[in-house]
Amino acid sequence: MEKIFRIEKKKNLIVTSDYIALSSNKFKDYTEMKKKSEMISQKKDFQIINKKDLYRIVFNEKGNTIKLNYASEAEVNDMIKLIPSDNSELKELADSIGSIFEMELKKKTENKAKYLTFNSIKILFVCLFSYLIVTASINMQHGTEYEFSGRRKGLSKLFMSFIDTIGPIGTSIICVLVIGYYSFKLIKRYKNPAIDFEFKKIIQKTT
Structure with a gap:
């Protein structure tokens, strides 16, 4: 091709x-790229x-x-x-x-247990992060102020300002929606696993 x-x-x-x-x-185009890839002067x-x-x-x-x-x-x-x-x-x-x-092509259904385990861990991290930002939102409602440092100080400050604006309820709703979305994707993929494709070099057997 x-x-x-x-x-x-x-x-x-x-x-x-x-x-x-x-x-x-x-x-x-393809022709130019192929031609230059064959030139010794262009190898680098x-x-x-x-x-x-x-x-x-x-x-x-x-x-x-x-x-x-x-x-x-x-x-x-x-x-x-x-x-x-x-x-x-x-x-x-x-x-x-x-x-x-x-090359020889082989197909097989992906490992459902492996996919479930890996993505369940991801959802757990999302849940943990959700807990932390909801807690931070509640604390800010009670007057707690957070200090920021580092290269992403401005972005962190903007994010915290956003969750302070929408409040604990708004933050909780967003977190629940995000967790629900990832959980839905996980269940859907688990019920309908994808296919793993593998091409392997054909080894010519000598007699």
């Missing part, structure tokens, strides 16, 4: 028959992952990240994460690499 994929941190990516090329430079501007070195691609259909496992000059088991700027291109990019590099 002769297409330039946009990756986070303003990187461009192309998939050729022999390698994947990433670069922060701008190119007018590219990260190249050769077909022979890539052995695994993993992504979740409801995620936003593609993980590539490959052998680099530094490590035998190196890994890079690709986050497409347009999440709708996630599967397209992974499929492009997997098909062009002739």
Whole structure:
């Protein structure tokens, strides 16, 4: 597929028959990027992952990240994460690499217990944070003043001013809505788990 994929941190990516090329430079089209990636003088501007070195691609259909496992000059088991700027291109990019590099595709339902545990912990942190800001809102209603320091002093002061304005009830309502939203997403995903995709390099057996 002769297409330039946009990756986070303003990187461009192309998939050729022999390698994947990433670069922060701008190119007018696939042809120009491919041509420059093959020029020795331009090598410093590219990260190249050769077909022979890539052995695994993993992504979740409801995620936003593609993980590539490959052998680099530094490590035998190196890994890079690709986050497409347009999440709708996630599967397209992974499929492009997997098909062009002739890798074997395996699908399986994600581990529901692992997903439940990880996201339950996230909800617990949200609950804890909610408790802290509701408590702070109550304290400010009773005259408590908070001092702020650090680089984000202004942002912290603005946030505390906001929860002071809406009061404990308003703050509690917002917190309940946020917790409810994340809980709803967790239950929905648990009942309808996503699919994990894995492309693996085909090892030719010799007799």
